[in-house]
Amino acid sequence: MFSTVLVANRGEIAVRVIRTLRELGVRSVAVFSDADADARHVREADTAVRIGPAPAAGSYLSVERLLDAARRTGAEAVHPGYGFLAENAHFAQACADAGLVFIGPPASAIALMGDKIRAKETVAAAGVPVVPGSSGSGLTDAQLAGSAREIGMPVLLKPSAGGGGKGMRLVREEALLAEEIAAARREARASFGDDTLLVERWIDRPRHIEIQILADGHGRVVHLGERECSLQRRHQKIIEEAPSVLLDEGTRAAMGEAAVQAARSCGYVGAGTVEFIVPGDDPSSYYFMEMNTRLQVEHPVTELVTGLDLVEWQLRVASGERLPYEQADITLTGHAVEARVCAEDPARGFLPSGGTVLALHEPQGGGVRTDSGLSEGVPVGSTYDPMLSKVIAYGPDRATALRRLRAALADTVVLGVPTNAGFLRRLLAHPAVAAGDLDTGLVEREADSLVPHGVPEEVYAAAALLRQPSPVAAAGWVDPFSVPSGWRLGGTPARTFHHVRIPGHDPVRVGVRAGTGGTAELDFGHAGDREEPTDACGPLPSGPAPEGSRLVEVSDRRVTVELDGLTHTFSRADSPDGVWLGRDGDTWHVQDHDPVEASLSGAARSGADTLAAPMPGTVTVVKVAVGDEVVAGQSLLVVEAMKMEHVISAPHAGTVTELDVTAGTTVAMDQVLAVVAPGEDA
Template sequence: MFETVLVANRGEIAVRVIRTLRSLGVRSVAVFSDADADARHVREADTAVRLGPAPAAESYLSAERLLAAAASSGARAVHPGYGFLAENAAFAQACADAGLAFIGPPAAAIDLMGDKIRAKETVRAAGVPVVPGSSGSGLTDEQLVAAAREIGTPVLLKPSAGGGGKGMRLVRDAALLGEEIAAARREARASFGDDTLLVERWVDRPRHIEIQVLADAHGNVVHLGERECSLQRRHQKIIEEAPSVLLDEETRAAMGAAAVEAARSCGYVGAGTVEFIVPGSDPSSYYFMEMNTRLQVEHPVTELITGLDLVEWQLRVAAGEHLPFGQDGVRLTGHAVEARVCAEDPTRGFLPSGGTVLLLREPSGDGVRTDSGLSEGTEVGSLYDPMLSKVIAYGPDRATALRKLRAALADTVILGVPTNTGFLRRLLAHPAVAAGDLDTGLVEREAEGLVAAGVPAEVYEAAALARAAAPAATGWVDPFSVPSGWRLGGEAAWTAHHLRVPGHDPVVVRTRRAADGGTEVDLGELGEASPRRHRYHRAGDWLGRDGDAWEVRDHDPVEAALTGATHAGADALTAPMPGTVTVVKVAPGDRVAAGQSLLVVEAMKMEHVISAPHAGTVTELDVTPGSTVAMDQVLAVVVPDESVEEES
């Protein structure tokens, strides 16, 4: 076994790898950018090395700096985690050339399976069924359009490099192919440095089933069962479970055997995942999609049902050990489900969010596991992936695992950063999910009904009560400056609290001291709060319960009126999320059509197009490509045609 291992990643996966290294008595070396100097993975490692500035290209994506960190720390092996350089063949080869063990497959296997086009050709030759689609690499836009028209819409555009749903586009209208190809290339280039695309037939109401494989350097390959990853949003997995309720033993064995053949076809070594698309109506008709040549985000569910630590086996295989068991030695017991907690705001269309973690409570206990990179004080910015943590539950059966996971998400408290925790808890309670009637489009179809509608009246009630109960400052206080509602004689006066949750209209809630020493609350137009008493967690302006959280700010009507007068609300285009402006397509004075794309803002590897709200003229443009913007920052102003005519 290695004495020292460098973990070439950050966040929850770095923390998780460090945990196994510690259990094996292996010294861990963390790496960090300036943005992560005080991050949890840095504090939990035995030692840490600074890579460089916050941008990933100058830190986590710099092979040269990672190799220098390994040399300076005495590491003899590198664990890449997932994302960043985990599936970068050049980095794997650079590690080997530097005399370092790369804890992953050989560079040749990464190179082959990292190219989805060559991967499909290779596994097809090994007898593995593949999804019908385009053939050949380096296709031009025109060739992609021609291939898509030949296949027939709907089709799926996919980057040949990378994974994780980045750059994938489902196209149902052939007229939009040109625009969608351009967008897919742009996102693929930003995410993977390679804008090569392929096109595949879209399988309606598909299920996404993947097989975990494990191979040593001595020719032994086994599979560890399947994971169901059909609950996705924008082609990104958000809930994963093992095993799948779709497969019977015969289909499981057949898909497992196909996955093993796919791994053998590329000379695979280590832990990897073979992904299949499966028609829900006919599980026996499965198609190879791609192979992920790394540890998967969802690996904990496999660990819980097999009792194997996959990171440990990655290390042992990389150190040259034989697998001590064959396929007959793999036992699948019970059921496990995982939910990905991400920095995104469901009430704003799941746009990436950010902020400082003010209060953190993560669940644990019997059958509950949390893999997290968070700690109180963590700054969640727009430079890296939005996934913050994973909550996993295990039970003897699926119903128990689902119930435990819902409870665990209700116990999850992250205040200061909007997350999807409450949305995930409601998704897990959906009847189709409970019944195992899944497909990759289910979340998109049901999302609107799973997003919390409005702000519950009792949230405003709790915020007003917290303000009314705020302790007095130390030292002398002017009694006339204290909003206690006290007055000389008679009944206590009401104190008005002007409150606002971002994205919602401001409200007024009144409080006053009650005769019994308590506090009365008048919710006004909000009506009555629920008679049920809720237990809230509170930090600053944030309140949280049952996985949901709200930032309830004080609202100054006068200030709002003054600042709101600067731009007409319907004319001003604001940043929907904190991020970076990557594309600017217009200039002041340009006339634009309603719906025309004007700018592109990128955050957490996700693009958002800013379009004209109406036909008119761009009168202000406050950003350029590369500008960093805050959420709700004004980017441009488009004055309607009729307004321009009136002014002239």
């Protein structure tokens, strides 16, 4: 076994690999960019090396800097994690040339399976069924479009050099082929440095099932069963489980053997995954899609049902050990499900989010495991992939595993950065998911019903009551003149008005009238509503306190509020412009709102429509200039964040009167990008 291993990655996978290295007594070396100087993986490693600036091209994707870090720290081997250079044949070969062991397959296998076109040809020759599609590499746009028409719409455009859904485009109309091919090439070039594409037949309502394989350097290859990865959004997996309810033992054995043959066909060594597309109505008709020549994000579910530590076996195989297992020795016990928690805001169309982690709680134990790269006080930016952590649950059966995962997601707290945890919890409760009736389009079809379109009143109530000044002095004595009751001689209690807003929702006005017994009466209205006079006369209420709202418990971390007789408990973290509240995986950033300032800001741009950045990121494409006439829906700019492109389109026909950015400009969320003055007919 090695004595020192460099982990050429960041975030939760770096933390995950470091954990196994520690258990094996192997010294770990972390690398970090300027953006990750205080990251969790840096703190948990035995030593860490700065390798460059925040942009990945100058740090995590720099082969030279990674090799230099390995040389300086005396590392004998490099674990690439997943993403970045994990499937880069040049990096694997450069490690070997530098006398380092690359903990993964040979460079030749990475190169072969990393080229999806050659990979399909190779496994087909080994008898593995493949998806019908284009043939040949280096196809022009016209040739790709021609292949698409020959196959028949709809088709799937895929980058030849990478995976993870980056650059993948489903095209249903021939008229959109040129535009989608250009966009797919642009994303592929940005993600993998290679814009080679292929086109494949789209299989409606497919299931995505992958087989985990493990191969040593002595000719033994075994598979560790399958993972169901059909719950996806924008071709990105978000829920994975093992085993799949779709497969019977015969189909499982056949697919496993096909995966083993695919691995043998490229001389594979180490842990890898063979991915299949499977028609939901005919599981026996499965097709090879691609092979991932690395550890997968979803590897924990396989670990839990097999009892094997895949990172440990990556290390053992790379150090020359033989696999002690025959295929008959591999058994699957129980069921495991994983959910990917990402920095994205479901209420804003799942746009990438960011911020500083103000409060954090990640469940562990009781059949639950969280793999995470998060820690409190660390900023989450838009430079890298949006995945923050993975919550995994295990049980003796699927129903138990699903129930435990839903509870774990409800118990997950990440305040300061909007995440999809609440959305995932609701998805897992969907009847089709509970029944195992899955396909890769299910999430997209049901997403709207799984995103709350309003904000519960108790959220605004908690935020407003937290803003009320406390009458209790340090010694516990209550100063009657500081009690915020609004009482005056011969008059009713006055109301205090709080104007708040939550991104993605209209501003709200909350009126608070303090009552007796520590209660408060609340009323809710639009922020633009006229406020009631605060000096209305009338008798004070007598008798029992009216049913209303009150703060039951307040601490730095939690707040419990009672509203109309029901209590609601939230996780809490204060921010400079308001408060973050969290419950059951959902979070709300309740910000202070100034209706006067907002009105003046809107008046300043009267007669024009302002286009703002929907997420923090970088402007990659600018297609217009000031003075250009545009039509409704015309693409004006492209903003990229966390490897995702978002097109900014004209809301109506008109003229571009302002353009505040150029290609390469880094923008904050809601920053003004351009202004389009409406035309006469708009």
